[in-house]
Amino acid sequence: MFKIANHYVSKVVVLLLFLEFFILIGAFYAGADLTFFDRGTLILPEPARLLASSLVFAGIIVFSMSALGMYQLDFEVDKRMPVLLWLLPSFFMGFCLIMLACFLAPTLYIDRSTLPLVFAFSAGGIVLARATFLRTSQSPLLESRILVMGTGQLAAKCGELAQSGSGYRKYKVVGYLPMASEEVCVPANRVIELAPGQTLLQLAQNLRVSEIVVSVQNRRGGVLPIRELLEFKLHGLKVTDTSDFFERETCQIRVESVQPSWLVFNRGFDQGMLRRLMKRGFDLTVSAVIMVLTLPLMLVTALCVAAEDGGPVFYQQERVGKNGVTFKVLKFRSMGIAAEQAGKPQWAQANDPRITRVGNVIRKLRIDELPQLLNVFKGEMSFVGPRPERPYFVEQLNQEVPYYNARHSIKPGITGWAQVRYGYGASVEDAVQKLQYDLYYVKNNSLFLDFLILIDTLKVVMFRGGR
Structure with missing residues (x-):
């Protein structure tokens, strides 16, 4: 995940959007080439006009797919309708918008006789891209391994969210690290104790952890091992507060995880x-x-x-x-x-x-x-x-x-x-x-x-x- 204008966006979804955008451009060029070849001529419109038309076509179809939620993270886990059937209303909406664009900008080269072939190429490319992304996302190599610091109710909710996954994202909760005077609300067999003389960084490296999520509800009295967390971060690994984790994964600010100081000092709330x-x-x-x-x-x-x-x-x-x-x-x-x-x-x-x-x-x-x-x-x-x-x-x-x-x-x-x-x-x-x-x-x-x-x-x- 990364931020665009303060909003969390999945890197995989952005990559998929750009990939399908170029697939649509390629489908437009392929359809135009074959149509002109069948007509017995290889003379295509001016390159600039053809490029502008392909960009308009790709932009409209991507917009239509976005409007139907096909770039939301939970789309691929929605089994009610296959991707190909979701494309039909997207393409219909796109076709109407394309006709409107041709009316408003007559200089565009979008031949109606070419569109069925272009849509066929587009559907094939998008279905193939989606199938490839879905299969790739199931690979253990793309699985993020996280360690949850805490064993209370907040840690349990954090673990449940991470394990549930969402669309193309996969997490593996390797365990929960207990903190002093905190109840155990997570499975006892998932609680991990530091060995004598073992540091937090060594534990994380042994478990191949890439991120620690700090889910301790009561942080008074120096409960958190700040120096060890700093060492963890200085070695290029992520240290994430629970509030930030919930915000990143759900696009919500969970009120049960928010400390008043987090609202005061956190970036955002810009009303300039x-x-x-x-x-x-x-x-x-x-x-x-x-x-x-x-x-x-x-x-x-x-x-x-x-x-x-x-x-x-x-x-x-x-x-x-x-x-x-x-x-x-x-x-x-x-x-x-x-x-x-x-x-x-x-x-x-x-x-x-x-x-x-x-x-x-x-x-x-x-x-x-x-x-x-x-x-x-x-x-x-x-x-x-x-x-x-x-x-x-x-x-x-x-x-x-x-x-x-x-x-x-x-x-x-x-x-x-x-x-x-x-x-x-x-x-x-x-x-x-x-x-x-x-x-x-x-x-x-x-x-x-x-x-x-x-x-x-x-x-x-x-x-x-x-x-």
């Missing part, structure tokens, strides 16, 4: 002037484009909402924004007029009986969120950020969930990291899970991460329903 200006420009640009593209859809939605029960089209609700300031969020009404007749706020749930028939459709497609573009233009919201919550629930969650108020350090968003990575939140436990994603976004937010969230939002709308 430049970042705010860039994000505001991104919000206005994306919101304006989506407003123009979806205006006919919003007009039809308004008519359908009004026609179903004669109630109001829009629904305004008080939400908590940046720095705890409340504002009125605007949505298409998706629930009945008497949704909260008792007067007490209720958690929204999947298959909520208060949702109308029209509301069920627009919630799954996230059309009900579109009027919030006006909140973005007013500066009350961003396009991407933590979802704004109601004051009633914020007051409750502030008392029950550690660091909950940290999500209010930035503007809330129409879509967000928690929304594309987690489902409906209908309890305090769900709120904790979503908060851990929100904290990750607050810490690592960037235009790059915003763009990834937009792509994931497209996948949610198209294939997983509203969240």
Whole structure:
């Protein structure tokens, strides 16, 4: 794993993306060559025009595959659908975007008669690349061996996460190193004791360990062997704090592993002037484009909402924004007029009986969120950020969930990291899970991460329903 604009990205996934990008370029050239050969001529378009067309083709297909989640780490372990069948909707989406690109840029050389052959070459190359990567990732040579320092509940969760693996990543937990006055919550046969006179570095070298994950909950009183950990690091091996390990592997900040000092001294949580200006420009640009593209859809939605029960089209609700300031969020009404007749706020749930028939459709497609573009233009919201919550629930969650108020350090968003990575939140436990994603976004937010969230939002709308 490495970071791009503060966001953790798998090296293997990036390598696979670039490999498939060049496979798509090669497939485009091969299809063009064979098509012209079959026509009895070897005269191809100008090299610059052909290259530009191949780059557009490859970029569109990679974008379409990304939108369907084919570059997420858990894609290869999803056995519901083979890779070839996942390519069909990706290629269909890509074909539509390619036709749009040809309409907007007529100088591109993308011959419709060539595309079936190009897509066939592309599918063969991508399937072969995926099969090769999947088989290679199972090799023990690519397995990372880690030693967990600690035996408590935190160490047990860390070990479970490492052993579970994710997509192309593989870890081998060689054991758990006990610390003084810490309970044993891990299998007893996995606990490793230092031999008399043996150093931590010698133990790690004997076990061929490449990384130590420090998972000691209580670190007061000089519990950690700092000098030995430093020696380990100076020999080119990794020393990772549990909070960093969870953040790296899950793209969350686990509240049970975070020390207050980690939040204070860790890099991230950058809310400087430049970042705010860039994000505001991104919000206005994306919101304006989506407003123009979806205006006919919003007009039809308004008519359908009004026609179903004669109630109001829009629904305004008080939400908590940046720095705890409340504002009125605007949505298409998706629930009945008497949704909260008792007067007490209720958690929204999947298959909520208060949702109308029209509301069920627009919630799954996230059309009900579109009027919030006006909140973005007013500066009350961003396009991407933590979802704004109601004051009633914020007051409750502030008392029950550690660091909950940290999500209010930035503007809330129409879509967000928690929304594309987690489902409906209908309890305090769900709120904790979503908060851990929100904290990750607050810490690592960037235009790059915003763009990834937009792509994931497209996948949610198209294939997983509203969240």
